[in-house]
Amino acid sequence: MYPPKHHQDYNNENIKSVAINYPFAILISAQETKPFVTHAPLIFHGDKLVGHIDANNPHVHLLKGKHPITVVFQGPQTYISPSIYTTNQLPTWNYIIAHATGTVEEIKDPEVIKKSMVIMTDFLENPNQAFNLSIEDPRMDRLIPYIHCFEIEVQQWEGKFKLSQDKVPADIENAKQELIKNNQKSVADFVNGLFKKHF
Template sequence: MYPPKHHQDYNTSTIKEVARTYPFATLVSAKDKTPFITHAPLIFHGDTLVAHIDIHNPHIALLKEDYPITAIFQGPQTYISPSIYTTKQLPTWNYIIAHAKGTVKEILDPVRVKKSILAMTEFLEAPDQKFILDFDDKRMDRLVPYIHCFEINVKEWEGKFKLSQDKVPADIENAKQELILNNQKNVKDFVNTIFELHF
């Protein structure tokens, strides 16, 4: 990512927390100058990231042993109006993004695939665990042959947190509140609009 130092985050624990909190990632691979992009949830298995995608997705041709891949996790983001600052500023955009760069390893054993699905479900159901997936669920047995499961051995984590860090403390706090409020409002308004258009 473009690296102004005051927007870079070098704390790996903080960067990984973006991936844990916003696990729906954008997966990017490239071959012969052609990008392949897939969106899928990724969860941690130890230090690796694990994902499942449909076997008919053409991206799986690049999700083979040791092939390079980048996973992008996008946290909250919003336009920041100069009107919220206590000092004179220009408009900007604040955001929290994490990149995980690594290589792919396929998971071919059906038992491991099922266990990874159980682990992902357990993670995504946390903390209340309202649904527990049964390892012996026959529906899952029918689904596994149509899933391409793989893990990413992450070689490098990179974080870019553009949060008005170069402003005075009062403006940093105002920008933080704007990031929180705008994301809550924007999600509600947008989802309501989409549902009105489709249902």
Template structure:
């Protein structure tokens, strides 16, 4: 880990990072090809220190997700603005957030049977805990789409947790900032959806 962000905003506990990945699996996948960056947002599932994903064959990033190329992946947890009014002590405005940055090597998985099983496994994971839907192996819609999806895996070579949660404040203010983060995320989703839809 680098010296930025400050040590008290870094988390090297791998179990904490895994929990972020499992709870917020929609990732930002960044790679470089033809001297330009490519960015895609897609769910990635962690299996034995590898991230497994699927991408549309027409996505311009797809050709660069092979050959042991370098990629960066960002998982984003909750985040919000923290007003000085949240604290019991004099502070400046700030932003709290949880992020996990991973670097790795990507390779394409060409096996159709592996792709099919991976789609079933990912669906099972994302449907937990209720499992209201089961993607059956003989699902005709899945079969028709297998030619339009590429599977890839990423070997993780570097883990970095960025947990900026007012840890440098006194315990009362840290607790207040945490409560504000929870409330703001719950309220902001409703407010945003009410405005947009």
């Protein structure tokens, strides 16, 4: 991702924390000039990222055989109005984003696939686990032919955390609070509005 350096985070643990807390990822592959983009949750199995998508997705043929892939995890983001600063500034946009680049390989063993689904469910159910997926559930065996499971060996992590780091401490704090407030409010407003239109 484009610098400037003061918006880059070089601590892999910080960058991976975006993937852990915002696991719904954008998977990007390319074949010649044609891009393939899929949205799916990914979770860590050791140092690798593991996910599942519909076996009929046309992206599947690039999610095997050590094809290169880029994954984007997007954390909170918001417009920052100059009105929140104590100093004279221009409008901007703050965000927390992590990129992972590496190679992807198909997982074919049905037992490994089922186990990965149980691990993902346990992870996503935390911290208040209300549902446990059993690897013995007969529906799992019926599902296997319809999903494509894959793992990504990450070769590089890159983090861009644009958080008004170049401002004075009071403005950094104000921008942080604006990021928190706007994400909580915008999600509630958008989802409530969407449900009113469709239901």
